[in-house]
Amino acid sequence: MLTHRHLLGIEGLSKAEITEILDLSERYVRQNRQPNKHSDALAGLTQINMFFEASTRTQSSFEIAGKRLGADVMNMAMASSSISKGETLIDTAMTLNAMHPDLLVVRHPNSGAVALLAEKVNCAVLNAGDGQHEHPTQALLDALTIRRAKGRLHRLTIAICGDIAHSRVARSNMFLLGKMENRVRLVGPRTLMPAGVDQLGVEVTDDMEAGLKDADVVMMLRLQRERMDGGFIPSEREYYHRWGLDAAKLSHAKPDAIVMHPGPMNRGVEIDGVLADDINHSVIREQVEMGVAVRMAVMDLLAQGLRRQENENGVMA
Amino acid sequence: MKLTLTNARLIDPESGTDTLGTLQIEDGIIIDISEGISEGIDCEGKCLAPGIIDIGVKIGEPGERHKESFRTAGLSAAAGGVTTMVTRPDTTPAIDSPEMLDFFRRRAAEIVPVNVLPMAALTKGRNGNEMTEISFLCDAGAVAFTDGDRPVTNPKVLLRAMIYASDLGALVIAHPQEPTLSKGACATSGPLATKLGLPAVSPMAERMQLERDLALVEMSGARYHADQITTAHSLPALQRAKAAGLNVTAGISAHHLTLNQFDIEGYRTFFKLKPPLRSEDDRLAMVEAVASGLIDIICSMHTPQDEESKRLPFELAASGAVGLETLLPACLQLVHAEYLDLPTLFRSLSLNPAKLLGLDSGRLAVGAPADLILFDPDKPFVLNRADLLSKSKNTPYDLRRMQGRVLRTFVAGKQVFPAPQG
Numbered sequence: 001m002l003t004h005r006h007l008l009g010i011e012g013l014s015k016a017e018i019t020e021i022l023d024l025s026e027r028y029v030r031q032n033r034q035p036n037k038h039s040d041a042l043a044g045l046t047q048i049n050m051f052f053e054a055s056t057r058t059q060s061s062f063e064i065a066g067k068r069l070g071a072d073v074m075n076m077a078m079a080s081s082s083i084s085k086g087e088t089l090i091d092t093a094m095t096l097n098a099m100h101p102d103l104l105v106v107r108h109p110n111s112g113a114v115a116l117l118a119e120k121v122n123c124a125v126l127n128a129g130d131g132q133h134e135h136p137t138q139a140l141l142d143a144l145t146i147r148r149a150k151g152r153l154h155r156l157t158i159a160i161c162g163d164i165a166h167s168r169v170a171r172s173n174m175f176l177l178g179k180m181e182n183r184v185r186l187v188g189p190r191t192l193m194p195a196g197v198d199q200l201g202v203e204v205t206d207d208m209e210a211g212l213k214d215a216d217v218v219m220m221l222r223l224q225r226e227r228m229d230g231g232f233i234p235s236e237r238e239y240y241h242r243w244g245l246d247a248a249k250l251s252h253a254k255p256d257a258i259v260m261h262p263g264p265m266n267r268g269v270e271i272d273g274v275l276a277d278d279i280n281h282s283v284i285r286e287q288v289e290m291g292v293a294v295r296m297a298v299m300d301l302l303a304q305g306l307r308r309q310e311n312e313n314g315v316m317a
Numbered sequence: 318m319k320l321t322l323t324n325a326r327l328i329d330p331e332s333g334t335d336t337l338g339t340l341q342i343e344d345g346i347i348i349d350i351s352e353g354i355s356e357g358i359d360c361e362g363k364c365l366a367p368g369i370i371d372i373g374v375k376i377g378e379p380g381e382r383h384k385e386s387f388r389t390a391g392l393s394a395a396a397g398g399v400t401t402m403v404t405r406p407d408t409t410p411a412i413d414s415p416e417m418l419d420f421f422r423r424r425a426a427e428i429v430p431v432n433v434l435p436m437a438a439l440t441k442g443r444n445g446n447e448m449t450e451i452s453f454l455c456d457a458g459a460v461a462f463t464d465g466d467r468p469v470t471n472p473k474v475l476l477r478a479m480i481y482a483s484d485l486g487a488l489v490i491a492h493p494q495e496p497t498l499s500k501g502a503c504a505t506s507g508p509l510a511t512k513l514g515l516p517a518v519s520p521m522a523e524r525m526q527l528e529r530d531l532a533l534v535e536m537s538g539a540r541y542h543a544d545q546i547t548t549a550h551s552l553p554a555l556q557r558a559k560a561a562g563l564n565v566t567a568g569i570s571a572h573h574l575t576l577n578q579f580d581i582e583g584y585r586t587f588f589k590l591k592p593p594l595r596s597e598d599d600r601l602a603m604v605e606a607v608a609s610g611l612i613d614i615i616c617s618m619h620t621p622q623d624e625e626s627k628r629l630p631f632e633l634a635a636s637g638a639v640g641l642e643t644l645l646p647a648c649l650q651l652v653h654a655e656y657l658d659l660p661t662l663f664r665s666l667s668l669n670p671a672k673l674l675g676l677d678s679g680r681l682a683v684g685a686p687a688d689l690i691l692f693d694p695d696k697p698f699v700l701n702r703a704d705l706l707s708k709s710k711n712t713p714y715d716l717r718r719m720q721g722r723v724l725r726t727f728v729a730g731k732q733v734f735p736a737p738q739g
Contacts, residue, residue: 088625090628110631110633111584112514112584115583130514133513133515134514168514171511195507195508195517196509196510
């Protein structure tokens with residue numbers, strides 16, 4: 001039973017809770033493949049998606065997830081509204097809170113901002129990515145994809161490759177895969193490796209061949225060019241030459257290794273375009289599918305928590 | 318008017334002594350110190366020490382009176398045992414002209430019960446382009462020149478300002494943080510900052526800028542004080558400069574001596590400081606450097622910030638913490654942990670700052686000004702930030718168990734805390 005009020009990060013979750021979320025997600029994978037994808041787990045509840053940073057994929061995934069569960073879903077493009085009028089994050093939160101939402105899905109460019117907002121509202125808050133900190137639903141959907149492809153989520157060797165420094169996806173995945181007792185390797189140029197990351201229970205290398213050797217899972221990250229000032233890499237072609245995933249580099253991994261990417265992809269920068277579409281290895285499209293199911297499961301569990309709490313309060317009153 | 322304080326533990330950093338005795342004051346000056354007990358105010362064996370001289374206090378006036386005013390800073394200082402506030406010029410606008418400084422001094426003298434010695438900006442508008450009127454500002458009472466937490470980026474500008482200042486014997490105070498590396502950083506780099514996803518800077522950025530500054534000191538012969546040295550990486554450079562006979566001193570805030578980088582966990586913005594809190598190894602190295610005298614001065618780096626500027630995502634929140642009222646109890650933690658004895662502590666809090674600024678205070682000696690504090694070093698309490706007299710309550714020590722309380726503060730022989738009735 002997920003007892004957390006919010007989902008702010010993987011860090012606060014236990015192994016059992018992660019498994020519970022993934023198990024429920026499987027049910028939603030089946031539901032989503034039926035002609036009638038609708039159920040009413042969130043009927044009567046209001047879900048607000050607040051994206052302080054532009055997003056297409058994650059926001060639409062959360063929107064579809066909420067709608068399939070019967071919630072009233074509203075999208076707020078925060079990047080263009082009150083923020084530019086000088087309102088503080090907390091004031092924005094208080095304003096929204098007064099509209100009695102039940103689920104707030106929040107993405108924010110600053111690390112820790114979603115947790116700060118969660119302190120100020122009465123509803124359940126889902127972190128849809130905060131700065132360079134965490135992106136928990138991405139790690140959960142990656143875990144579900146791996147579990148379905150490999151039949152298990154432990155004792156696997158997983159290489160996370162590329163722009164680690166700017167990636168909240170890498171952090172959430174490191175935490176989750178570490179918790180589930182996998183061997184995690186970070187591979188990438190040292191300029192894109194955050195300081196002291198080797199002390200967080202992962203192996204670190206700048207050599208793709210060594211990093212990919214006998215890996216079960218190869219997870220590529222997007223090179224976040226928009227966050228780079230001051231030259232982390234000399235050029236995209238040199239980056240692709242050394243760290244871009246192609247068939248030759250992938251040959252060092254296990255023959256049945258799967259290739260993942262959280263999207264959006266830079267084809268020809270971090271991954272070869274043909275390989276990205278190779279159905280023998282690539283599970284990139286499955287990841288998107290799992291995303292909707294995992295988000296449905298998380299929102300379902302958080303809503304159950306809200307209802308439990310309501311009942312307890314009701315008994316007390 | 319004569320005042321006798323007897324049965325007191327007399328803590329004198331100059332002689333390094335801690336003895337029971339009696340101290341007599343007349344007309345604001347210490348006129349006699351003796352070992353016996355006599356008639357007078359019975360201090361009940363509590364500690365009597367020279368008042369704290371705090372270099373680097375930010376008062377919100379002008380510009381940010383909603384964060385701190387002369388009145389609240391004065392009350393806070395008196396309650397904290399700070400008998401001299403050496404104030405920062407990083408106000409809005411910056412204190413960079415003799416007219417501004419004169420206005421500031423007159424306001425302070427009217428309102429503040431403790432001594433206020435203002436510092437002035439080293440460059441106009443603290444922009445790092447053009448030196449201020451250092452000579453006029455000295456005449457108007459500036460005791461030192463600093464751009465606060467903005468390092469002068471252009472070494473040519475800093476070199477010329479240092480040469481000009483050194484001819485006038487003026488003290489230059491710098492904040493040694495390499496600006497390009499530290500730009501945007503709000504934590505010390507390492508596993509914790511990585512886990513939290515915060516932009517971070519290596520402590521090496523401090524050493525780099527310190528080494529640059531020290532080279533400029535060698536070229537200019539300036540009197541130089543580094544406001545906060547917070548990492549062991551900086552110490553060899555500091556030691557070399559001192560051994561080479563350069564006119565160099567260094568300070569550190571009590572926060573950096575008592576807190577470490579892990580305190581920011583959970584994105585607690587009250588622990589967001591400049592420079593960011595360091596590793597525990599660095600903290601311990603700094604405590605040792607204070608004990609050995611390599612680091613000369615402990616200050617509060619009092620930086621009032623209102624709730625609005627702290628209740629923000631960590632990266633966007635303002636830096637700094639209030640410290641006037643917690644400086645002494647925080648430092649006493651180091652005494653209770655037996656890193657320092659009381660005379661050594663007051664060497665850093667009172668004697669060395671007095672020497673640096675050419676003041677006669679900072680010691681218990683006949684003829685010295687009677688700027689004194691009487692305190693109980695052991696008295697336990699739980700700090701509640703709402704109880705602070707400072708207008709801003711941004712202390713990192715909220716709800717912390719502390720030991721040591723100021724009982725009375727005297728400035729020029731006059732009691733300013735507790736404030737006399739009527």
